[in-house]
Amino acid sequence: MTVNELRKAYLDFFRSKGHRVFPSDSLVPADDPSLLFTGAGMNQFKPYFLGLKKDTKRAASCQKCLRTADLDRVGKTAYHHTFFEMLGNFSFGDYFKEEAILWGWEFVTRVLKLPKDRLWVSVFEKDDEAYAIWNKKIGLKPELIVRMGAEDNFWPANAPKNGPNGPCGPCSEIYVGDTPGKGVEIWNLVFTQFDRQSDGSLTPLPQKNIDTGMGLERTASVLQQVASNYDIDLFQTIRARLKALLGPAVAGGTAHENAVMDHLRAVTFAITNGALPSNEGRGYVIRKLIRLASDHMGKAGVLKPGSLHRIVPAIVSAMGGAYPEIRTSEKNVINIVEKEEGAFLEVLRTQLPRLEADLRKSADMADTAFVYYDTYGLPFELIQSTAEALGGAVDRASFERRLEEQKHRSRQSSKIAGEIFKKDAALALVEGLEPTEFLGYGRTEAEGVLVKIAGDILIFDRTPFYAEAGGQIGDTGTITGNGLKAEVLDTQTVDRCAAHRVRVIEGEPKAGLKYSMKVDAVRRLDIMKNHTATHLLHAALRKVLGEHVKQSGSLVAGDYLRFDFTHFGAVDPRSLARVEEMVNAEIRKDTPLSKKEMGRDEALKEGAIAFFGEKYGDLVRVVSVGDFSKELCGGTHLESAGQIGLFKIVSEGSIQSGVRRIEAVTGHAARELMEKGAEEWARLEERFGPDGEGLSERIDAAKARVGKLKAALMQSGLVRIGKEMAGAVKSAPEQNGVKLVLREMPGADIELLKGAADALKSQGSPFIVILTAEGHGKISFAIAADESMVKKGFHAGKIVKDVAAVAEGSGGGRPEFAVGGGKNPSKKKEALALGEKRVKEFLGMKAK
Numbered sequence: 001m002t003v004n005e006l007r008k009a010y011l012d013f014f015r016s017k018g019h020r021v022f023p024s025d026s027l028v029p030a031d032d033p034s035l036l037f038t039g040a041g042m043n044q045f046k047p048y049f050l051g052l053k054k055d056t057k058r059a060a061s062c063q064k065c066l067r068t069a070d071l072d073r074v075g076k077t078a079y080h081h082t083f084f085e086m087l088g089n090f091s092f093g094d095y096f097k098e099e100a101i102l103w104g105w106e107f108v109t110r111v112l113k114l115p116k117d118r119l120w121v122s123v124f125e126k127d128d129e130a131y132a133i134w135n136k137k138i139g140l141k142p143e144l145i146v147r148m149g150a151e152d153n154f155w156p157a158n159a160p161k162n163g164p165n166g167p168c169g170p171c172s173e174i175y176v177g178d179t180p181g182k183g184v185e186i187w188n189l190v191f192t193q194f195d196r197q198s199d200g201s202l203t204p205l206p207q208k209n210i211d212t213g214m215g216l217e218r219t220a221s222v223l224q225q226v227a228s229n230y231d232i233d234l235f236q237t238i239r240a241r242l243k244a245l246l247g248p249a250v251a252g253g254t255a256h257e258n259a260v261m262d263h264l265r266a267v268t269f270a271i272t273n274g275a276l277p278s279n280e281g282r283g284y285v286i287r288k289l290i291r292l293a294s295d296h297m298g299k300a301g302v303l304k305p306g307s308l309h310r311i312v313p314a315i316v317s318a319m320g321g322a323y324p325e326i327r328t329s330e331k332n333v334i335n336i337v338e339k340e341e342g343a344f345l346e347v348l349r350t351q352l353p354r355l356e357a358d359l360r361k362s363a364d365m366a367d368t369a370f371v372y373y374d375t376y377g378l379p380f381e382l383i384q385s386t387a388e389a390l391g392g393a394v395d396r397a398s399f400e401r402r403l404e405e406q407k408h409r410s411r412q413s414s415k416i417a418g419e420i421f422k423k424d425a426a427l428a429l430v431e432g433l434e435p436t437e438f439l440g441y442g443r444t445e446a447e448g449v450l451v452k453i454a455g456d457i458l459i460f461d462r463t464p465f466y467a468e469a470g471g472q473i474g475d476t477g478t479i480t481g482n483g484l485k486a487e488v489l490d491t492q493t494v495d496r497c498a499a500h501r502v503r504v505i506e507g508e509p510k511a512g513l514k515y516s517m518k519v520d521a522v523r524r525l526d527i528m529k530n531h532t533a534t535h536l537l538h539a540a541l542r543k544v545l546g547e548h549v550k551q552s553g554s555l556v557a558g559d560y561l562r563f564d565f566t567h568f569g570a571v572d573p574r575s576l577a578r579v580e581e582m583v584n585a586e587i588r589k590d591t592p593l594s595k596k597e598m599g600r601d602e603a604l605k606e607g608a609i610a611f612f613g614e615k616y617g618d619l620v621r622v623v624s625v626g627d628f629s630k631e632l633c634g635g636t637h638l639e640s641a642g643q644i645g646l647f648k649i650v651s652e653g654s655i656q657s658g659v660r661r662i663e664a665v666t667g668h669a670a671r672e673l674m675e676k677g678a679e680e681w682a683r684l685e686e687r688f689g690p691d692g693e694g695l696s697e698r699i700d701a702a703k704a705r706v707g708k709l710k711a712a713l714m715q716s717g718l719v720r721i722g723k724e725m726a727g728a729v730k731s732a733p734e735q736n737g738v739k740l741v742l743r744e745m746p747g748a749d750i751e752l753l754k755g756a757a758d759a760l761k762s763q764g765s766p767f768i769v770i771l772t773a774e775g776h777g778k779i780s781f782a783i784a785a786d787e788s789m790v791k792k793g794f795h796a797g798k799i800v801k802d803v804a805a806v807a808e809g810s811g812g813g814r815p816e817f818a819v820g821g822g823k824n825p826s827k828k829k830e831a832l833a834l835g836e837k838r839v840k841e842f843l844g845m846k847a848k
Helices: 003-016 041-049 097-111 128-138 216-223 233-244 253-272 281-299 308-319 330-361 365-376 380-389 396-412 416-429 521-545 573-589 600-605 667-688 695-731 750-763 787-791 796-806 825-846
Strands: 020-022 058-066 083-092 119-124 145-148 166-176 184-196 202-215 445-454 457-460 477-481 484-494 497-506 514-519 551-556 561-566 593-599 619-625 629-632 647-656 659-666 738-744 767-775 778-785 809-813 817-822
Touching: 003 020, 003 058, 003 083, 003 097, 003 216, 041 058, 041 083, 041 202, 058 253, 083 097, 083 216, 083 253, 097 128, 097 166, 097 184, 097 202, 119 128, 128 145, 128 166, 166 202, 184 216, 202 216, 216 233, 233 253, 233 308, 253 281, 253 308, 253 330, 281 308, 281 330, 281 380, 308 330, 330 365, 330 380, 365 380, 365 396, 380 396, 514 521, 521 551, 521 561, 521 573, 521 619, 521 629, 521 647, 521 659, 573 647, 593 600, 600 619, 647 667, 659 667, 738 825, 767 825, 778 796, 778 809, 778 825, 796 809, 796 817, 796 825, 817 825
Parallel strands: 020 058, 119 145, 738 767
Antiparallel strands: 058 083, 083 202, 119 166, 166 184, 184 202, 445 457, 445 514, 457 497, 477 484, 477 514, 484 497, 551 561, 561 659, 593 619, 619 629, 647 659, 767 778, 778 817, 809 817
16 A cells, blocks of 8 residues: 555545544644644644634544654654654544544554554553453453553653643554564554643543544555665655765665655755744754755765755655645745755865864863854754764763753843743733624724723724734724724734724723724725735736745735745846736736635635645635635735736845745835836936936946945044054953953944954954944944854854844844844943843853
């Protein structure tokens, strides 16, 4: 039985048992910030397990999963993966142990036709009910039913003793093996029946649930009678392509090949689902997997380094039938992987010799490992293998301790924790409330009953105000009645409720009373123009650049729109002009918009675009602009495209690897921009003639003169600064033998700050410098350090990022030099204080 046949057989079987079959959820969780990636089949069913949704009692799915807990074992063992598929059937207060066990046995013996004499099961040692079902109902002999402790057969593992508090329960596992106690586990049946209390007691749950998981790859390996998951049919196409890129076989090559196939599968699906390489969060996981895969390619004997991206088409060929979305994103994935691996190979070229040299002479390999991990982004696993090749080893616990210390420092200087607490408080605000009914698709005025008051937040049972969601900002307007007059400043979504933030002008709001609500209709219209234009822009980009283009973020405001999309390079001016003209052509056609509700599956079959990272119910709203655009969307839109008036792209650029951003304006804002451009051109014609003869050459000559003047000014400034910095170093205080220079430089720009930092390099002493300058209502920062500090783990880029954030700005750069800027110079003192604190913490920690 092939992998595709197994997947279909499982879902068909449970469909026949009254289960509703759900498609796989995205690898990137839409509404669960506690998860980097979807790691289990039950994740998408949390609302059902918690009783928040009750439209389905039985469900089944084949879920794409990504886990990195066993990353160091992937490729080395027969069964470990980062990316895998999990088959699962679920019951939400419906059937329980008996049906789960009976159907499980029926599927493995009758559908999969696994021989009964090669099957045995495990149960929790105190679960007599499950034992009796296996023994009496199924007829398994006692010696084939193995009782195990809570460490092995309870979920979460060892929960009765160690927690956590909350829903938990025993589990029963089905194994394939000739001897009880030995073999391959293929299916885990979890019986969620208890609520663990703080005292360790297990209280029976009023609603008992079933949560099962069968590893698709592992079960396929049993059915296909192969020794490893990596030998099943799914991997044969991928391995063949990989082999074509390798030279003669090398010792241990198979393990490296397995790791490459696994990591690149994970990367392909994660990028398709919206996760992109970066230095933080899930983006760092993707970058790490690409770098590890590249390292494994090298160790497997790749003929041409930088070939990792050439394997992506084989993954698409093997899995695109089951997951069509990877076909449309193939080109984008290839380009991102190619660029990421190229950047990594350059890091290796420059840093690997230094790493080897530093490890050889290091008294503490964990310290060295952390520096290269933190500063250059080298994966721990690569550093560890380098250390082992030199006859050493990095102490993982010591490395993790340094990592945790750094995370602690970052947490102390960030605002993230505060935002999390705000979110928790918001959720508490709407606890027990019914979802707000939205009335604003066809109207801007309505009445609603006030159901909750919390400071300046008002929540009604129904509202015409659109609450911010899907990139569209919230409505503003007024609320009146019963002596109250209030201005609505913003409307936000809090767990399906619309929270209206108000400024009370007169009177006092009272819960239980009915009020009149009126949306600012002019502002709403501007927002709708930009939202409908965003749909047209998305469609035009896909037509001009290709179907790999996907929305990865957006902002729909009243004065402009911002659209982030996946694309592997800059959009050339000609393509950008085609996109703009295509949108304006639809506007001129005045194509009517269609907005209708339909089943999600029906909408997708009709070609509606859905976005990974967005959560959709069974009933969705489809917004269409003729045959040009069709998207799932819950926002407010115009009646026809002609109401947009005019569309004008303002800018296009990169915001991160593989993601571009377009900003645009519509309507009167677009006309104003066009008129301003026309006025500017008229002035140029007046000065240079109607044909602008020689204009380009004259501009180039003027720019050259300005450049020379700037260079002369810069040189004179650098000479002055060099003298100043020499004196500053001499008088600077020392911290553990390091000169710490903190200096304000009135009137200097970023280039002069860079020059000041460069001037320090000739001083000879170990140093760290923080410089700042003000000008034009803004503040600039520069942080630099000598090479000895970088080797000890100093990273100017990370510190300047936090420093600039205090002044409401941003920054970044290399370990030895970084710059940043802020728009609030009044925060200079606090920003510099944080920078000095961070530097002194570093010097204290790293002092030998």
